[in-house]
Amino acid sequence: MSKNRPLKEALTTKAKISEAALFLFNHFGFVNVRLQHIADEAGLSVGNLAYHFKTKDEIVELLYEEIIARQKNLLTDLRMIPLFINLNSYIDNTFLMQKRYSFFFTDTLEIMRAHAAIRKKHREHIQWQTIQLKIYIQFNIARGALHSFELPDSIENFSNRFILLTDSWMGYKILQGEKISELESQEFRSSLWGMTAPNFSQAGKNEFMQMLAYPYDGLG
Amino acid sequence: MYNTKIKILNASVRLFNENGIDSVRLQQIADESEMSVGNLAYHYKSKDVLIEAVYERVFDEFNEIFRHYLKRPDLADFDIQISIYYTFFSRNRFYLSEFFKANNSTAPHYLQWQDCTAKMLLQLRSRLQFMVRKNELLPEKEPGQYELLAEQIWMSLVFFIPKSNMIGQHYDEISYKKNIWNLLRPYFGPDGLEEFRALIVPVLF
Amino acid sequence: MKPRFNIDIKAYDALLEGLNQQYFVEKRGDQSDFRLYFDDLWLADTAVIDDVHRSRGAWAVDLIFASIHNPLKFIRRHITLHSCPKRAAQQGEFMRRVAAKDQRGTLSVSIRSLQICKN
Structure with a gap:
C-alpha cells in the first residue's frame, strides 16, 4: 500500500504537467514555450518538473x-x-x-x-x-x-x-x-x-x- | 557583379531547407558558397540582412507565378502553372515551416505570405469558374462545391512537398501533378474529360 | 524589408474575373483595325492652322491639320515651346508656311464649311 501511493501521486503530477504543457503549446506555439513557463502553469518549481521530465x-x-x-x-x-x-x-x-x-x-x-x-x-x-x-x-x-x-x-x-x-x-x-x-x-x-x-x-x-x-x- | 550575391542566396536557401533558419550560421553559409566570412560580410552585413534578401527573392518568385494565369485557354495552362509551383515549393521548403512555427503574425514577411496565399486561392477559384464557363467542368451540383475544391487544391499545392518529405515518401513533379489533377478529375464534363485525356494524361505517365 | 506593392484583394478578384471574361468576349482583330496607321492620304488635302497658347509656363506652338472637305476631321501636332511669345508666334508662322506648301496654292478652310446653326 505504502509503495502504491507515491506512484499514484507521480502519475497525477505527470498528467498535470502534460496538461499544462499542452495548454501552453496550443496557445503560444510549440517553440515559444520554455520549461519555466510549463512549471509556472503547473504550479511546480522547475526542479520538481525536471524530476518528472528532463527536457x-x-x-x-x-x-x-x-x-x-x-x-x-x-x-x-x-x-x-x-x-x-x-x-x-x-x-x-x-x-x-x-x-x-x-x-x-x-x-x-x-x-x-x-x-x-x-x-x-x-x-x-x-x-x-x-x-x-x-x-x-x-x-x-x-x-x-x-x-x-x-x-x-x-x-x-x-x-x-x-x-x-x-x-x-x-x-x-x-x-x-x-x-x-x-x-x-x-x-x-x-x-x-x-x-x-x-x-x-x-x-x-x-x-x-x-x-x-x-x-x-x-x-x- | 550580382553573381556572388546570387551564389550566396542559393547557398543560404539550401542550408535553410536542411537545417531551418535559426540553426544556420554565417560561417556555414560562407563554406557552402565557397568564400571567406569576410567576403560574405562584405555582401551581407549580418544574418538578418541576408534573411531579408532571401525572403525578398522568394516573394519575387512567388509573385512571378501568378502571372502564369490564362496565358492560353486550355488545361495545359494550369499544368504549366502547377509545374512552376512545384519548382518553387520544392526549392523553398524551409519557408513553410517558418510560417507555421510561431504566431509571429505581425512580421512583415508573414503578412506578405498571407497576401500571397490569399491571391493563390483567389486565382484557383477564378480558374475553376473559368473552366465551368468553358464547359470543361460540370456546373456546380451543390453550392460551394468548387469553393471546397479550390481549398483542397490549395492545400495540395502547398503541403504536398513538406508532408511527403516529412513522412519520407518519395515525391517528384509527376506525383505532385497527379495529386492535383486527381482532385479535379471527377468534376470534368465530357468536353473536359476529352481534353484531359488528350493533353494532361500523357504528361502524367 | 522594403514595402512591396500589394494589390487590394477585391481589385485582384475583379481583375481575374476580367481575364476570364476576355476569353469569351474578345474576338481576334483583323487588318481593318490598323487602317488608322496607313490610311493617311487625306492629310494631303488639309489646311494648316498655327496655334500659339500658354502651356506649362511657356508658349507652345501647335499646328492643326484640318481636312478641307470636312474640317471636323483634323489632327493637332505639338511643335515646340518658347519662353518668349513673339518668338513663339514667329516660329509658328514659319512652321505653318513650310507645312502649308502645296502645288494647288495654299489650301484653307472657312468657318462656313462647319455649317454651324446659330438658332
Missing part, C-alpha cells in the same frame, strides 16, 4: 504518444465496421482530437524537423494510417458504395490525398486567420466528404443522404 522533448514525446494512441483507437473502430456513418464519426472524433492537440497539427513541420525520434515514429504511423484507409476504401468499392478509381488515380493516391487533407486542414485554417477555438467540425466534415463525394456510386449517394437525414442513427 521539453520528453513532454512532446509523451503528448505524441497520446495522439497516436487516440488515432489508433479511432482507426481501429473504423476498421471493424467500415460504413459511411463510421467514417463520419471518425471524422468528427479526429476533429475533436486535432482541436485538443492543435499545436501538433499546426507545428507539425517544425516538430518533425527538430525531433528525429518522433519523425521516425510518425513516418511509421502515417504508413499504417494509409494502409487502414486503403482497406476501408477497398471494402467500400467492393460493397458498391464507391466507384473504383480510374488511372491516373488509384486507391493509394486517394488515401494519401485524404490523409494530407486531414493533417493540413488546421494549418490552412490558421493561415486564413481563423482561431482554433472557433473552428467548427461541420467545416472539417464537409471538406473531407467533399473530397470523397465525387466517387460515390448511386448506392453510396443514397447512403450518404440517409446519413445526413438521420444524423444520430447508429452513432450510439
Whole structure:
C-alpha cells in the first residue's frame, strides 16, 4: 500500500504537467514555450518538473504518444465496421482530437524537423494510417458504395490525398486567420466528404443522404 | 557583379531547407558558397540582412507565378502553372515551416505570405469558374462545391512537398501533378474529360 | 524589408474575373483595325492652322491639320515651346508656311464649311 501511493501521486503530477504543457503549446506555439513557463502553469518549481521530465522533448514525446494512441483507437473502430456513418464519426472524433492537440497539427513541420525520434515514429504511423484507409476504401468499392478509381488515380493516391487533407486542414485554417477555438467540425466534415463525394456510386449517394437525414442513427 | 550575391542566396536557401533558419550560421553559409566570412560580410552585413534578401527573392518568385494565369485557354495552362509551383515549393521548403512555427503574425514577411496565399486561392477559384464557363467542368451540383475544391487544391499545392518529405515518401513533379489533377478529375464534363485525356494524361505517365 | 506593392484583394478578384471574361468576349482583330496607321492620304488635302497658347509656363506652338472637305476631321501636332511669345508666334508662322506648301496654292478652310446653326 505504502509503495502504491507515491506512484499514484507521480502519475497525477505527470498528467498535470502534460496538461499544462499542452495548454501552453496550443496557445503560444510549440517553440515559444520554455520549461519555466510549463512549471509556472503547473504550479511546480522547475526542479520538481525536471524530476518528472528532463527536457521539453520528453513532454512532446509523451503528448505524441497520446495522439497516436487516440488515432489508433479511432482507426481501429473504423476498421471493424467500415460504413459511411463510421467514417463520419471518425471524422468528427479526429476533429475533436486535432482541436485538443492543435499545436501538433499546426507545428507539425517544425516538430518533425527538430525531433528525429518522433519523425521516425510518425513516418511509421502515417504508413499504417494509409494502409487502414486503403482497406476501408477497398471494402467500400467492393460493397458498391464507391466507384473504383480510374488511372491516373488509384486507391493509394486517394488515401494519401485524404490523409494530407486531414493533417493540413488546421494549418490552412490558421493561415486564413481563423482561431482554433472557433473552428467548427461541420467545416472539417464537409471538406473531407467533399473530397470523397465525387466517387460515390448511386448506392453510396443514397447512403450518404440517409446519413445526413438521420444524423444520430447508429452513432450510439 | 550580382553573381556572388546570387551564389550566396542559393547557398543560404539550401542550408535553410536542411537545417531551418535559426540553426544556420554565417560561417556555414560562407563554406557552402565557397568564400571567406569576410567576403560574405562584405555582401551581407549580418544574418538578418541576408534573411531579408532571401525572403525578398522568394516573394519575387512567388509573385512571378501568378502571372502564369490564362496565358492560353486550355488545361495545359494550369499544368504549366502547377509545374512552376512545384519548382518553387520544392526549392523553398524551409519557408513553410517558418510560417507555421510561431504566431509571429505581425512580421512583415508573414503578412506578405498571407497576401500571397490569399491571391493563390483567389486565382484557383477564378480558374475553376473559368473552366465551368468553358464547359470543361460540370456546373456546380451543390453550392460551394468548387469553393471546397479550390481549398483542397490549395492545400495540395502547398503541403504536398513538406508532408511527403516529412513522412519520407518519395515525391517528384509527376506525383505532385497527379495529386492535383486527381482532385479535379471527377468534376470534368465530357468536353473536359476529352481534353484531359488528350493533353494532361500523357504528361502524367 | 522594403514595402512591396500589394494589390487590394477585391481589385485582384475583379481583375481575374476580367481575364476570364476576355476569353469569351474578345474576338481576334483583323487588318481593318490598323487602317488608322496607313490610311493617311487625306492629310494631303488639309489646311494648316498655327496655334500659339500658354502651356506649362511657356508658349507652345501647335499646328492643326484640318481636312478641307470636312474640317471636323483634323489632327493637332505639338511643335515646340518658347519662353518668349513673339518668338513663339514667329516660329509658328514659319512652321505653318513650310507645312502649308502645296502645288494647288495654299489650301484653307472657312468657318462656313462647319455649317454651324446659330438658332
